[in-house]
Amino acid sequence: MSEWKARRFWTEVSTRAAGDGFEVVLDDKPLRSPNKHPLILPTEALARALAEEWRAQEDLIRPLTMPLTRAANSATERVAPQFEDVASMLAEYAGTDLLSYRATGPQVLVRRQAEAWDPLIAWAARDLDAPLRVTEGVIPVPQDPAALARLHDRLRALDLYGLTALHDLVTIPGSLILGLAVIEGRLTGEEAHHLSRIDEDFQAEEWGHDEDAAAVAEGRRLSILVAERLWHLSRRG
Structure with missing residues (x-):
């Protein structure tokens, strides 16, 4: 059939x-x-x-x-009825933000992460009033509750389509700071995707590229670019 x-x-x-x-x-x-x-x-x-x-x-x-149509459907049927829940969920990413967790080695990877991510950590502290602690390894590091609250308030202040766009800009790279950097004009979506993949790209250099993993990464890149486009197209004025 x-x-x-x-x-x-x-x-x-x-x-x-x-x-x-x-x-x-x-x-x-x-x-x-x-x-x-x-x-x-x-x-x-x-x-x-x-x-x-x-x-x-x-x-x-x-x-x-029709990715923009699907995003509009999501905004209407999924984000609008639970706006506060979505904002809270995205805000939680700051507590375990990708940029806060660094490799312990090898030194070339440690250096790449520091060079790429330290300026964004500094930007978040300066421009978002949200200083985040940085640690090595995967053991959770507590963040300043006041900084997390200010980030949460920033998300609550977004409009429906802004929060919908930010969803993929945060959840795909695993970083609230990267997502906010895109909507604040600090980064392009392409740059945010690249910065989120420093570890994966390093591993591919060391052990070789995997076609299946590359296909998944490309899908994520395209989704980030759609979210970035949704943000810009939905801005008034």
């Missing part, structure tokens, strides 16, 4: 103002989330980007080719 697949059912794709945002329209029907919630986008730029994803569909609808 063949698997049923959704087929293109519309001819024209357009965008229009809706409430305090914008929506995508397929012929005369506004786009809805899978559970039929209205998809109101905060900016016309984001609405146009979603429209392009739907316009590019041919005979069959291929959700994997």
Whole structure:
């Protein structure tokens, strides 16, 4: 028995103002989330980007080719109903942030991590008012509760699409500081991905590249770039 697949059912794709945002329209029907919630986008730029994803569909609808649409669905159905829980979950990454945990050796890896991550630790202390302790190995190191609280407050202050974008920017590299550095303009998504993989890249240099691991890493890189694009497209003004 063949698997049923959704087929293109519309001819024209357009965008229009809706409430305090914008929506995508397929012929005369506004786009809805899978559970039929209205998809109101905060900016016309984001609405146009979603429209392009739907316009590019041919005979069959291929959700994997519509990452921004999937992100909008996630914002509407998953992040909006539990905004505070998502903000709290992401804030917890600061307590075990990737940048705080350093290798004990070999020295070339220790040096690479210090050169790449120390400036970001300093940036977090200076610009985010969130100094984080750095340690060697994997034994947990306690962080200043006041610094963690300030980071949590920063996440609570984000809008819906900002928090949705930040989710992948934090959870994929395992670092709240890297994610915040991207949305604050300190890093690009590409740079954040590279900085999160210093250990993996070092191991690949030492032991050789693995095609399966490389494919997973590429998928993560692309997801980070989508999240970065979602952030920029969803900014007002």
